[in-house]
Amino acid sequence: QQQVKQSPQSLIVQKGGISIINCAYENTAFDYFPWYQQFPGKGPALLIAIRPDVSEKKEGRFTISFNKSAKQFSLHIMDSQPGDSATYFCAASIETGANNLFFGTGTRLTVIP
Amino acid sequence: DVKVTQSSRYLVKRTGEKVFLECVQDMDHENMFWYRQDPGLGLRLIYFSYDVKMKEKGDIPEGYSVSREKKERFSLILESASTNQTSMYLCASNTRKTFSYEQYFGPGTRLTVT
Numbered sequence: 003q004q005q006v007k008q009s010p011q012s013l014i015v016q017k018g019g020i021s022i023i024n025c026a027y028e029n030t031a032f033d034y035f036p037w038y039q040q041f042p043g044k045g046p047a048l049l050i051a052i053r054p055d056v057s058e059k060k061e062g063r064f065t066i067s068f069n070k071s072a073k074q075f076s077l078h079i080m081d082s083q084p085g086d087s088a089t090y091f092c093a094a095s096i097e098t099g100a101n102n103l104f105f106g107t108g109t110r111l112t113v114i115p
Numbered sequence: 116d117v118k119v120t121q122s123s124r125y126l127v128k129r130t131g132e133k134v135f136l137e138c139v140q141d142m143d144h145e146n147m148f149w150y151r152q153d154p155g156l157g158l159r160l161i162y163f164s165y166d167v168k169m170k171e172k173g174d175i176p177e178g179y180s181v182s183r184e185k186k187e188r189f190s191l192i193l194e195s196a197s198t199n200q201t202s203m204y205l206c207a208s209n210t211r212k213t214f215s216y217e218q219y220f221g222p223g224t225r226l227t228v229t
Contacts, residue, residue: 004157011155034216045119045205045220046158091157097216102148102173107157 005029006094008106015113021079023109025092028073032094036103037066037077040089049090050077082113118142119221121206127227134193136224138206145210147189148218149173149181152203164189196228 007026015021025035036051052059052066052075059066065078079086092106122137140147146165150158150173160173162181170181178200182190189208193200203225207218 008157036217043222045207045222047220048217051217095216102160102163103158103218105150105158107155 004107005104006092006106008092008109010109011107012110013112015082015111017082017084017113017115019082019113021077021082021086021111021113023077023090023092023111024074025076025094025106026072026074027094027104029094029096030073031096032104034095034097035066035068035075036093036095037064038091038093038105040091040108042088046091079111082111084113084115087111087113119206119208119219121204121221121224123224124222125225125227127229128193128196129229130197132193132196132228134196134226134228136191136193136204136206136226138189138191138208138221139187140189140206140208140219141187142208142210142219143186144208144219145186145212146208147183148207148209149179149189149191150205150207151175152205152223158205161191196226198228200226201228202226 037049038046039049040046063080068075090109093103095103119140148163149161164170164183180192203223205223206221209218
């Protein structure tokens, strides 16, 4: 059973456009929601993360929007660039112990010039 | 910089072979993880370890075992490799000592079982 549902599976965006990736979860005990970015041939790397005490977090062109009541969160990439082309994974965890992450299924983003 | 290294980038094994995948981290992290990554399924946790000689099953432990004899090293063992274990295997580590709980990943080992 997938604890975190992610959509779309793939996304093509024009350079300068906005990329939006959505995730949803069921377990209300989750209290940490990171996004990981993975380039071909590399392991995933943390991009940005949010905790449920805020509804939005912005770092440069990347923004997480969080809706606690709907149990949904999304990643927005503003002014998308070809260098943003990668696979993006949302995840969720409970911040105790080893903080095991439950990952979404991933979104392959392609930004075309 | 945190560094997580994996012993092989590519590995080809035959059905029934015993396979060892090694992972080493250099940041004194307490926690280490093994995931497999398959298209359309994302990353799925196989096993994790929160201390030397300690291990916990993840979501898909069947057909795998692990070993953590030293803090910096975490091994994934396929006792008798099967074709459905063909996958990308990712190792990660993190620490409870910082607020971020960020997991640091190695580059992965692409295993093909024929």
